[in-house]
Amino acid sequence: MTLAEENYLKAIFHLDLESEDEVSTNAIAERMETKPSSVTDMVKKLAEKKMLIYKRYKGAQLTEKGRKIAAGVIRKHRLWEVFLVEKLNFHWDEVHEIAEQLEHIKSDELITRLDNFLGNPDFDPHGDPIPDKDGVLKRTEKKLLSELEKNHSGVCVGVKESSGGFLQYLDKKKIAIGTKINVLGKEFFDGSMVISVGNEQFFISKLIAENLYVQTI
Amino acid sequence: MTLAEENYLKAIFHLDLESEDEVSTNAIAERMETKPSSVTDMVKKLAEKKMLIYKRYKGAQLTEKGRKIAAGVIRKHRLWEVFLVEKLNFHWDEVHEIAEQLEHIKSDELITRLDNFLGNPDFDPHGDPIPDKDGVLKRTEKKLLSELEKNHSGVCVGVKESSGGFLQYLDKKKIAIGTKINVLGKEFFDGSMVISVGNEQFFISKLIAENLYVQTI
DNA sequence: TTACATATTTAGACTAAGCTAAAAATATAT
DNA sequence: ATATATTTTTAGCTTAGTCTAAATATGTAA
Structure with a gap:
């Protein structure tokens, strides 16, 4: 390979x-x-x-063979991202490029030990699931924030678009993986929303709502 | 590069x-x-x-330029070796190949953070000095165990040959970085020695003594 | 210093991965 | 169904890094 x-x-x-x-x-x-x-x-x-x-x-x-190899690379990529954020205190919008390099390091033992060192995480810092050793990817029941109705809530579990600008916007609004979001209002003609995050309450455009994954609660 | x-x-x-x-x-x-x-x-x-x-x-x-780049690669190699041994609990004779791959990951920020995460170590798990950010390599006053005289002692600080077999031999004899070694006797015609390590006392050949670096104490 | 041995370089070929430009297949619109 | 547009493939060229075999320097010993 x-x-x-x-x-x-x-x-x-x-x-x-x-x-x-x-x-x-x-x-x-x-x-x-x-x-x-x-x-x-x-x-x-x-x-x-x-x-x-x-x-x-x-x-x-x-083929099954190709799928497993691909899942293995993605597994490595996401585990390294966890390492970079959790252990080296990188910000979640800075780790992709480095993980693109680290994902090609060849050593099964290394990945087994890294996985344990990190506490066998299920998700990477962007909320994407980490394939297991056999290449199995647990599907999450995540939906887009834009699919949530008024007065419903969700926990942020990931982003669709992970451009630096978008991630920085979320950061400014104090939205991260695990943050609870409540939909207070929804304008049906333009898809914009009023949401609350912690004590803050603010307006977000359809574009934002369509790029944020949440798990309903 | x-x-x-x-x-x-x-x-x-x-x-x-x-x-x-x-x-x-x-x-x-x-x-x-x-x-x-x-x-x-x-x-x-x-x-x-x-x-x-x-x-x-x-x-x-x-040239100076080439030297700095080389030192940078060696710095990365040795820092990753520390990570593998200290954080992932690899044994010191298992880390070389993996570090050969990790040393080529390109990101200054990553190395700065890794260095801090590891507590800014001065030596790698084999006792070799880690070049600083500017490529400066602190020379140690290490000498070969074979150069020690009878009734002198040294602390193991590194190995010359780092083949798997040799490192495993040292392991069996409970010799690692930081281990104190006392020279109890030395046969001048074949260079063999009798040494003590902890409570153990045993014989080593010239070959071993010539591949172990110690710092005199 | 001549002759041989050793070290080094050159020339030409190969593989992996990419590119451009042209050809061929497929899809779409009238 | 014919013409046009789009997609995909083919052919041939390029670069990085390697190799073998042959040519050329350098070093050494008589």
């Missing part, structure tokens, strides 16, 4: 979650910020290694 | 410590387990990048 191969499998894994069908060459290229022709070459190689099934002009689909 | 470039600089840095002159193509090739022709290509490239001075048929010498 080279670094590039791992990154392709990871990208295809993520795209696979978003749509049932096989994932297209173009979609992979866009996500990887590379050219479709490069993708064609790589998926052919990964198909030979039995990590995915590739049909010309149709796209790619991970 | 690519991964390969960093590994070459690191190798040249180590060889530079062992001998004053410029380091030879063959020496680098042997240390890197590669071919001399590959080394020639790489040192030419590093010379163009002003990281070393290369003279055909003469060898290579690091």
